[in-house]
Amino acid sequence: MPNCTIGNNCNIGQNVVISPEVVLGNNVKVQNNVSIYTGVICEDDVFLGPSMVFTNVINPRSAVNRRGQYAKTIVKKGVSIGANATIVCGNDLGEYCFIGAGTVVTKYVPPYALIVGNPGKQIGWISEYGHRLHFDKNGMAICEESGEKYLLENNQMVDLKGQYEGIKKEVLQNLNEVLDTGAFINGPLVKQFANDMESYLDAKIVIPCANGTDALQIAMMALGLKSGDEVIVPAFTYVATAEVIALLQLTPVMVDVDPDTFNLTADIVEKAITPKTKLIVPVHLYGQCAEMEGIMKLAEKHNIWVVEDNAQAIGADYSFSDGRKVKSGVIGHIGCTSFYPSKNLGAYGDGGAIFTNDEELGKKIQMIANHGQSARYYHDYIGCNSRLDSMQAAVLIPKLKRLDQYAKSRNQVADYYDNAFKGVKELQTPKRFENSTHVFHQYTLRVLNGKRDELKKYLDEKGIPNMIYYPVPLYDQKAFKSPVNDHLKLENTEILCQQVISLPIHTEMNEEQMEY
Template structure:
């Protein structure tokens, strides 16, 4: 069966349609903030902190300005010293590594599992030295890293674990004892982003830092507020990073729908998987048995015979956008040239950077859209 191009334009993420489904409660929530004018640290921010803590199962949530700030503040809260090493994957958005370098720490990049795209725990073990103070696993594209193995390794060496949960909020990880935990609830600290395209997105920038440790919570609060507990009494060097009240009001409306949003993304991914099953030119996302993958991105691996640039252009001509996350790994970025390390042997990361392609996936996609996209991808890759 041949599927016609849908009447509605296909987008990587359709924020307008999602907004229209919640227009009345979102407009009301925004108007309430405009009415009480508590634009900074308004009651909606406190309400959202509590709601997100309840959702994730952590004790404390500190909202902040964006996901990058969340990572920076988390590292600052650990009290690391210049030259301390932080292990992280190179196959991630640059912000994960950027904050490490910004603070005078040393990023140590390790390879990823070629199937899950997440950090390879065996590579972490080989990269640990006496200078290693933290590990930042990234739950890439919506699937949790192997947190049980990472936490065991970190415990053995007395290393902190900061979860980069910017892409997997709503996901879960099941431990060998049968217990299931939300992503962002397992590490020493976790960080997330509410960038508009995220599974839980606001209408601007926003982020949050989560922890179960009361002492870390108090320190994180101070750092995010110019290093002060009491106004004008600055005990440590901090920064200014906060979630504004209007964004918190929007997130309060959307958080109860997060599981529904994740389910919609999973449904789209399932339809894609079925369409691409058995296709030797396309490798669909691998999901581990202990994970609930919430598909912030739906990312294929393309066969070496496929010219990705030409495929992207042909898809766009057919009205189908696509993206490459990420074409240049962190360890190959010019900004990281000062940190070159012989431990950076990352063949899987470099291969993935050349072969991955992400297709549209969002909460408002129809089955007709997915069928049309899959049909075009299959037809175009068959020619390669």
């Protein structure tokens, strides 16, 4: 064992091979017939089970001398490796992970992971005392022996921290510019971001604002709608869309959605149009567009406004039958989006924007977003105070440059999931609408066997983040209870609220996370 380091209180069994330059920390237990080759570093409290082996090269050949290719393998504190396991060199093992008997480890193992099989796959998490951890919906688990609490650091649907690493330099540079100039409100970076968005969307006017809900409210205020005017909105969506309609004393007319795309279709909308209908609000749910060509034809025929809720589909392309491709958000008369941090284009706080190609509408929207001012201290409209601050623009500028790449990464995750679930008859994977690209704000499955909640419980116990978007139809929300909605039951909406479940999908996901 030349040039080896062996710590205090180590226990080494019979027929153990320890090659030169191996490092064993304190209290390492090495069982019989273990082989530890050059390049292995075991930290304190590691357990190496009988007949397990570390390799020292990836592709050994008797006739080829590969000593110069020895790869380092670090076994962190508290790791346990079962009998007859093989650790392929160069794959570090995280703190307190547990490698089952006979497992072949071919890639990095995260801390506290439980790995079994050939090749090794993660099947759960384990405590420092060696007990399986069962996480609740908040990502919390308690060791049954020690009572220690464990919190999943990555218990999230979106990895914003990982994404930040790729834009950190630009973000910090922009933030320093804001701090150095003191231009916190309506500064140069806000104007730059608006210009960048106009170019990206091919939109004449982009008005940044404080959040996505404000964007919807300001857009509707600009249309001159009156109390009692009807607004068609999907019943299967987030509350903000209908909430704004009600706040403006308009009448939300809640309609069903297509069960495969989760979005409005022209056929569904047409059945809900009455002489009182003044506005249609298609919500591009989960990352792809509603059937906008048909909806725009209906709007033109009946002289109805269209405001797109584009909070979940920024960057998606819509293809018209004449070959035109248009970005979501600039198909209708007005488009609205949110820059909530978890969105595909997310700030590090709240933010939103309004888009339009109608210059007259754009000027009115700009005024309403700034207290209705046409000039300082001259107010032409009742307005509000809704602005995107420069600190958020500092974050959004570099993110916008990468938005298409983010969508590509999300599609790669979605393709992986699609292949993984192929042949599972109880699961329906997301359907792509042929006229729209999909940017996969969410990857949403339908669980067809009535066991959605059972699946959710299983995922929670495994520490796998998941969400249900959305568990209750809008018409069943207490806030929207009225004589009109009391007996409303929409078939597809009712089914989807019982079936849908969304899995983690973000730009930084690696194959190991997807596989787990």
